[in-house]
Amino acid sequence: MDSIFSGFMQALYLLATGDAEVYEVAALTVKVSGFATLFSVAIGVPIGLWLALREFPGKRFCLSLINFGMGLPPVVVGLFVSLLLWRYGPLGMLGFMYTVWAMIIAQAIIAGPIVAGLSFAAIGGLNPKLRLQLLSLGATEWQANWLLIKEAKLGLLAAVMAGFGGIVSEVGASMMVGGNIKGQTRVLTTATVMEVGKGNYDIALALSFVLLIVVYGIVVLLTYLQNSGKRERYETSGAGNNGCKSGSQ
Template structure:
């Protein structure tokens, strides 16, 4: 218990005193997970909308793949992405291995099925006649889809939060494709694992608390947006 308390005190000390390395790692964590979440939203929400609105052969199979992807182990994703980006892999000529972009790609692959699955659930919960009513009132296809997205805002923000939570907390894929390089690809999760490996549990606890503070701040912002959207709909 004392070690946890001392870790919290050290985390606050590092933040208050503006430790350059901790801030650098924290900012990189936000950038990588933020870009990965945005990319997954750009992929997942349209896929969820398409699945919610369309009926076609193989839809259940595709949904089962998305549900399977929601529980895909990050280390497996890291392995496949690294094989693609490795020097002799299909995308090796891009030179993305052990870069921030490799981490963003791996995290986006992890988060996209989560966002797609929860977006499908949110949009499927709407009245199926709503889209037909919008089209009958003269709305264009894209206008009707946009209004449906706005109507399902609460559920879609929950999907975004789940996607962000899935990537900001993962470590396996980031270690495999990023390499945990100081000043380049080291984020809070990989830094914590490294410090544990070195036996520096006090620093590892401090970094863990910094990660929790960062995650809580972002989730609190998204929760505020979610609740403000709820009030607007009343």
């Protein structure tokens, strides 16, 4: 218990004194996981939307692949990406191995199925007649899809949070494709594992608490956006109900 408390106090000390290395590692953690989340959203949301709105042979098979990908072991993803980006691999000419881009690619692959699966659930939970009503009112297919995304914003933000949470705490793939190089690819998770391996449990605990503080701050931001969406929907429905009441009078 004392070691946990001392680790927490050391984390606060490192943050309060502006430790350059800790801030550099924390900033790189946010950068890598942030870009990976953006890429996974750019890929996963359209896939979830397409699966929710289309009926075709093999749809259940596609959904099974998405569900399988949601539980894909990160270390397997790291191995697969390593084989692709290795010097003699199919994408070796890109020179991404042991760089930030390799970590972003691996984390995007991990988060992609999570975002796609939860996006499918969010959009599939809407009234199936809503899209037909939008199209009948003159909306184009792109406009109807965009309005559906706005309607399912709460569920989609939950998908973003789940995707971000799944990769910001990931260590296996990041270690394999990034190499944990100081000043280049070292993030909070890989730095923590390194300190544990060296027996520096106090520093490892401090880095863990810094990671928790960073993750909590980002989740608070996303939760605020999610709750603002709830408030907008409540105010809109309230205005509509008031209009109905005044019209009935």
